Amino acid sequence: MQRLAVIGLGLIGGSLARALRAAGAVAHISGYDPDPSRRDDAQRLCVIDRVCDTPAAAVRDADLVVLSVPVLQTADALVACLPACKLDVVITDVGSTKTSVLEDVKRVCGQLPPWFVAGHPIAGTEKSGIAHSQAELFRRHRVILTPHANQDAAAQSLVTRIWQAAGARVVEMDAHRHDAIFAATSHLPHVLAYSFVDMLARLDDSDEIFRNAGGGFRDFSRIASSSPQMWHDIVRANAHSVGELLDRQIGELQQIRAMLRESRWDELKALFERARSARERYLAQIE
Amino acid sequence: MQRLAVIGLGLIGGSLARALRAAGAVAHISGYDPDPSRRDDAQRLCVIDRVCDTPAAAVRDADLVVLSVPVLQTADALVACLPACKLDVVITDVGSTKTSVLEDVKRVCGQLPPWFVAGHPIAGTEKSGIAHSQAELFRRHRVILTPHANQDAAAQSLVTRIWQAAGARVVEMDAHRHDAIFAATSHLPHVLAYSFVDMLARLDDSDEIFRNAGGGFRDFSRIASSSPQMWHDIVRANAHSVGELLDRQIGELQQIRAMLRESRWDELKALFERARSARERYLAQIE
Numbered sequence: 001m002q003r004l005a006v007i008g009l010g011l012i013g014g015s016l017a018r019a020l021r022a023a024g025a026v027a028h029i030s031g032y033d034p035d036p037s038r039r040d041d042a043q044r045l046c047v048i049d050r051v052c053d054t055p056a057a058a059v060r061d062a063d064l065v066v067l068s069v070p071v072l073q074t075a076d077a078l079v080a081c082l083p084a085c086k087l088d089v090v091i092t093d094v095g096s097t098k099t100s101v102l103e104d105v106k107r108v109c110g111q112l113p114p115w116f117v118a119g120h121p122i123a124g125t126e127k128s129g130i131a132h133s134q135a136e137l138f139r140r141h142r143v144i145l146t147p148h149a150n151q152d153a154a155a156q157s158l159v160t161r162i163w164q165a166a167g168a169r170v171v172e173m174d175a176h177r178h179d180a181i182f183a184a185t186s187h188l189p190h191v192l193a194y195s196f197v198d199m200l201a202r203l204d205d206s207d208e209i210f211r212n213a214g215g216g217f218r219d220f221s222r223i224a225s226s227s228p229q230m231w232h233d234i235v236r237a238n239a240h241s242v243g244e245l246l247d248r249q250i251g252e253l254q255q256i257r258a259m260l261r262e263s264r265w266d267e268l269k270a271l272f273e274r275a276r277s278a279r280e281r282y283l284a285q286i287e
Numbered sequence: 288m289q290r291l292a293v294i295g296l297g298l299i300g301g302s303l304a305r306a307l308r309a310a311g312a313v314a315h316i317s318g319y320d321p322d323p324s325r326r327d328d329a330q331r332l333c334v335i336d337r338v339c340d341t342p343a344a345a346v347r348d349a350d351l352v353v354l355s356v357p358v359l360q361t362a363d364a365l366v367a368c369l370p371a372c373k374l375d376v377v378i379t380d381v382g383s384t385k386t387s388v389l390e391d392v393k394r395v396c397g398q399l400p401p402w403f404v405a406g407h408p409i410a411g412t413e414k415s416g417i418a419h420s421q422a423e424l425f426r427r428h429r430v431i432l433t434p435h436a437n438q439d440a441a442a443q444s445l446v447t448r449i450w451q452a453a454g455a456r457v458v459e460m461d462a463h464r465h466d467a468i469f470a471a472t473s474h475l476p477h478v479l480a481y482s483f484v485d486m487l488a489r490l491d492d493s494d495e496i497f498r499n500a501g502g503g504f505r506d507f508s509r510i511a512s513s514s515p516q517m518w519h520d521i522v523r524a525n526a527h528s529v530g531e532l533l534d535r536q537i538g539e540l541q542q543i544r545a546m547l548r549e550s551r552w553d554e555l556k557a558l559f560e561r562a563r564s565a566r567e568r569y570l571a572q573i574e
Contacts, residue, residue: 122501141501184487185500189507191543194562196479199532199539200471201565210569213472214409214428219506220476224566228559236552243547245486250540252486253533256478260530265523272515275481278488279511282497 002027004162005062007055007077009033009042010227011124012094013068014133017047019166022135032058033130041130056084064090064158070233071095075104082108090155092117092162096182098146098175100237114152117159118175120144120182121168126225139167146175183241188249190231191242193224289314291449292349294342294364296320296329297514298411299381300355301420303453304334309422312452319345320417328417343371351377351445357520358382362391369395377442379404379449383469385433385462387524401439404446405462407431407469408455413512426454433462470528475536477518478529480511 004026006013013031020026031048032055033039042048052058059065059081067077074093081091095101098118106112123141125132143163147156160170173181200206235242259268291313293300300318307313318335319342320326329335339345346352346368354364361380368378382388385405393399410428412419430450434443447457460468487493522529546555 122499124502181492181496181499184490184496185504189483189503192479192483192540193507194559195539195543196476196536197562197566198558199536201561203471203535205468206565209468209471210565212409212468213569215411216476216510217472218570219509220480221566222506223503224562225570226563228556228563231559232552232556235547235555239547243544246540246544246547248490249483249486250537250544252482253479253537253540256482257530257533257537260522260526260533265519268522269515269519271485272481272518274488275484275511276513276515278493278497279484279508282500283512 003062003064004029005059005065005081006031006048007033007058007065007067007081008069008073009035009038009048009051009130010068010230011128011130011132011137012121013066014042014045014047014130015123015135015137016066016068016094016121016162016166018133018135019138020162021047023165023167025162025165030058030060030062038130045130045133047130047133055080059089060084061086062089064092064162067091067093067095070227070230071097071101071237072233074101075108078105078108088115090115090117090158092119092159094119094121095237096120096186096234097237098144098178100179102146102148102175112148112150114150115155116148117151117156118146118148119159119163120146120178121163123168126222128227128230136167138163141168143168143170144173144178145170146173146178148175179238180241183238183245187231187234187238187242188245190223190226191235191246192249193221194228194231197221197224290349290351291316292346292352292368293318293335294320294345294352294354294368295356295360296322296325296335296338296417297355297517298415298417298419298424299408300353301329301332301334301417302410302422302424303353303355303381303408303449305420305422306425306453307449308334310452310454312449317345317347317349325417332417332420334417334420342367346376347371348373349376351379351449354378354380354382356380357514357517358384358387358524359520361388362395365392365395375402377402377404377445379406379446381406381408382524383407383473383521384524385431385465387466389433389435389462399435399437401437402442403435404438404443405433405435406446406450407433407465408450410455413509415514415517423454425450428455430455430457431460431465432457433460433465435462466525467528470525470532474521474525474529475532477510477513478522478533479536480508481515481518484508484511 030050032052039051043051069077121143317337319339326338330338356364408430410425
């Protein structure tokens with residue numbers, strides 16, 4: 001693999017460029033972002049060899065194109081790139097929802113093209129933009145690929161090698177399964193964190209409240225500092241799964257409200273104990 | 288101040304003992320915990336000079352007694368200590384709810400005694416027990432004192448100096464105000480985190496879900512690893528404030544559910560943006 005094009009110069013696209021450059025895994029990196037300030041950042045930080053003014057210019061000679069844009073912009077980015085791409089190009093994405101991305105690609109191309117590989121790196125921070133990118137972001141993190149029926153094995157293999165060069169561990173998963181799982185572990189917690197902070201911000205004494213926040217608040221609400229555009233796209237693209245889990249969450253909170261109202265303290269404590277032991281079990285599994 | 292007694296050898300009591308010893312602020316530290324394994328830990332870790340088998344033995348010669356027990360055990364701890372205390376003892380606590388503690392102390396003593404100083408260090412981790420205690424836990428953190436009408440100034444001054452010796456910044460607040468604020472910044476997020484993890488744990492595919500959790504999940508759910516006993520006590524002792532905020536939170540989540548159902552995506556994005564900017568504003572204030 002000689003030439004990489006990154007469409008969308010955010011935290012993920014920028015970090016992948018840095019990681020591959022640090023690993024010496026690519027000969028040349030071009031890039032494009034619709035936001036001129038991000039293009040300037042990319043130029044200034046020397047993360048990208050050639051920053052282009054159009055997606056077409058960025059992808060012209062690329063062997064691999066990485067679409068690292070908010071998921072609902074995948075189709076438009078693909079449409080903008082495709083006419084300028086080489087015939088044997090491989091295109092991949094980094095979106096947090098995989099069913100919607102595969103549907104959008106299919107809609108643009110008429111069918112799912114062998115050269116499109118859907119991917120999702122399980123890494124990131126609440127910080128947005130290429131200015132926060134870091135070469136080590138993916139090291140020892142997983143990247144999930146969700147191969148489709150028409151998938152070309154060589155294309156998938158190229159994308160796998162690229163992520164491995166960035167230090168990641170690549171695993172495969174069914175796209176629908178992926179979306180159901182990440183609705184639970186990632187999309188719903190973002191909705192809950194945004195909702196919690198917004199609820200506090202709307203209180204009359206929100207200033208005094210925020211000024212008294214401690215470490216628990218900080219960690220619990222960290223993901224509410226994530227990009228609203230990106231998470232709007234994710235929740236919208238996976239609205240069905242997120243909505244179902246949100247119903248369950250509301251139901252459980254209503255149960256807790258009833259425990260408080262009816263002084264069912266033993267049940268409340270049992271719930272806290274179940275949650276704690278579930279989390280400890282999970283921590284033991286992954287650490 | 289010569290002699291300190293710590294009743295309740297958990298993270299907070301143990302960390303305060305370590306901090307004061309490191310600062311050379313006390314001549315002797317005695318301690319008691321109803322849990323023999325914690326008494327053993329305290330002995331083994333040399334955090335406490337004299338580990339006692341009864342609260343009465345621990346407080347016998349103490350100038351200052353720190354009650355570091357789950358908040359609903361405050362009254363029992365006080366009853367167990369009082370008969371053995373010196374006449375000029377000062378007693379303080381570290382509980383996360385201050386109205387309930389002051390009410391319990393008043394109930395035990397008939398009125399609020401001048402020598403009782405209600406306090407709350409805004410520090411801690413999700414880890415419990417003296418084995419996780421650390422001398423630096425309170426450094427540059429706030430300790431809130433909620434003085435009452437009968438408060439002796441010298442007693443409050445002693446408690447203030449002790450916390451300052453541990454590296455903390457001491458501020459005053461009204462007890463009711465304290466409980467309303469910490470219901471929002473601390474108690475409700477704990478309920479939400481426990482509830483979220485418990486909801487996931489009850490799903491059929493919870494194992495696969497937890498195995499796919501990433502950094503966002505980890506931080507968001509961290510406080511769900513906190514002591515269930517301690518948080519049961521806090522939520523129960525501050526049930527009115529927590530319940531009111533929980534109602535608001537459920538209401539806001541129902542609004543979000545309606546946005547998803549009715550495709551009101553602009554409203555969802557605006558909510559995310561409000562939350563993000565509120566959190567960023569708050570981070571700017573405290574950093």
